[in-house]
Amino acid sequence: MHPVLYEFANFKIYTFGVMILLSVLLGLLLLKLLSKIEDIDFTYFLHHIVKILLVSLFVSRLFHVILEFDRYKDHLLYTINPRDGGLSMWGFILGVYLSLYYLTIRFYNKRGKIMDCLSVVFVFISSFLFLGQYFAGQGFGETTDFFMGVNYENINSPYIGVTVHPTSLYMSIACFILFLLSLLLIVFRKKLYNSFIFYLNIILFLIAHIITESLRWDLTYVKNGYNIDKVISIVVLTITSVFFLYSFISIYGSQIKDRFKNRNF
Numbered sequence: 001m002h003p004v005l006y007e008f009a010n011f012k013i014y015t016f017g018v019m020i021l022l023s024v025l026l027g028l029l030l031l032k033l034l035s036k037i038e039d040i041d042f043t044y045f046l047h048h049i050v051k052i053l054l055v056s057l058f059v060s061r062l063f064h065v066i067l068e069f070d071r072y073k074d075h076l077l078y079t080i081n082p083r084d085g086g087l088s089m090w091g092f093i094l095g096v097y098l099s100l101y102y103l104t105i106r107f108y109n110k111r112g113k114i115m116d117c118l119s120v121v122f123v124f125i126s127s128f129l130f131l132g133q134y135f136a137g138q139g140f141g142e143t144t145d146f147f148m149g150v151n152y153e154n155i156n157s158p159y160i161g162v163t164v165h166p167t168s169l170y171m172s173i174a175c176f177i178l179f180l181l182s183l184l185l186i187v188f189r190k191k192l193y194n195s196f197i198f199y200l201n202i203i204l205f206l207i208a209h210i211i212t213e214s215l216r217w218d219l220t221y222v223k224n225g226y227n228i229d230k231v232i233s234i235v236v237l238t239i240t241s242v243f244f245l246y247s248f249i250s251i252y253g254s255q256i257k258d259r260f261k262n263r264n265f
Contacts, residue, residue, distance in 0.1 A: 014136070015132060015135040015136060016132040016133065016135065016136045017132075018132075019128050019129060019131060019132030019135070020128075020129065020132060022128060023124075023125040023127075023128035023129055023132075024125070026124070026125075026128070027121045027124060027125045028046070028049075030120070030121050030124055031045070031117065031118070031121050034117040034120060034121070034186065035117065037186065037187065038110075038113045038114075038116070038117055038186070039110075040107075040110060040113060040114055040117065041107075044103075045103065048099075048103055051099065052095075052096060052099040052100065052103075055095045055098065055099045056091075056092050056095030056096045056099065057092070057095070058095065059091045059092065059094050059095030059098070060088050060089075060091035060092035060095055061088075061091065062091060063088035063090060063091025063094070064088040064091060067088060067221045067223075067228060068221070088221075089229070090229070090232050090236075096122075100114070100115075100118060110194075111194075111195075112193070112194025112195035112198070113194050115194075115195050115198040116182075116186060116194060116195060116196070116197040116198050117186070118198075119182065119197060119198040119201035119202060120179060120182045120183055120186060120197065120201065122201065122205075123175045123176075123178045123179045123182065123201050123205060124175070124176075124179045126171070126172075126175040126205070127172050127173075127175035127176040127179060128172075130168045130169070130171040130172035130175060131168070131169070131172040133168040133172075134166055134168040134169045134172060137152055138168060138218065139166070139167045139168025139169075139171070139212075139216065139218065140152050140164050140165065140166060140167060140168070140216070140217055140218055141164055141165030141166075141167045141212075141215035141216050141217050142164060142165060142215065142217055143162050143163060143164055144163060144164060144165050145163070146165065148165075148166065148169070148170070149163035149164060149165060149166070150163065150164065150166045150169070151163055151164075152164060152166075164217070165215045165216075167212040167213075167215050167216050168212075170208075170211075170212050170215075171208060171209065171212050174204075174205075174208040174212075175205065175208070178201060178204055178205060178208075182197050182200065182201050185197050185200075193247070193251050195247065196247075196248075199240060199243070199244040199247070202236075202240050203237065203240055203241060203244065206233050206236060206237040206240065207237065209229075209230075209233045210230055210233045210234060210237065213227055213229055213230040213233065214230065
């Protein structure tokens with residue numbers, strides 16, 4: 001692992017931080033490209049990017065504090081201490097979603113296209129972030145003989161010198177494959193309805209996340225023996241799948257019925 005990309009005296013540049021910066025910059029370029037393809041006002045979102053990030057970071061931190069309340073209840077000032085760290089992935093995603101939902105009210109007719117584009121950017125950025133997590137020596141599972149298993153050089157791992165599942169690397173690869181698939185669907189789609197790609201990205205991302213969380217050893221949030229990240233993923237997957245089926249049936253239901261009526265048995 002290479003958690004520190006560059007070090008000079010007491011100054012360190014962390015690989016994870018570089019990956020975050022790189023993912024945001026490339027994500028904005030990707031969003032600009034997709035906005036041009038889908039005829040979306042990119043500058044409108046660019047003008048509000050700081051607000052989106054601030055709201056997302058706030059909700060992410062709030063989620064983390066709620067999930068780790070036992071740690072903070074006797075030291076409430078630590079909840080606003082930036083050096084303390086601690087952010088929730090699900091809180092960040094919720095913050096982004098709430099911000100974008102509010103901002104896209106004026107673009108109701110194009111909301112489906114906007115969510116499609118943003119979901120492509122989401123899996124693209126996630127690929128970089130999980131790769132950064134891998135370089136930081138985080139996100140590892142139990143011992144394995146799988147050909148992609150790695151030896152972590154991480155003091156937080158009880159498996160030093162032993163081959164384990166690199167779950168963060170699995171997620172990085174899964175997100176990048178999902179990005180390529182969804183990008184092709186956007187560029188070449190014909191009869192796909194708006195928001196289809198959004199649902200597809202979220203559902204496949206959640207399935208990959210549930211699988212990798214089942215392999216993980218260094219769990220972030222555990223309550224009463226349950227992996228909270230995994231539980232949230234299952235709940236969100238269920239809700240998203242219901243909405244996806246409802247939208248699919250609403251749009252294609254009549255066509256499916258007509259085809260069955262016209263068939264001769």
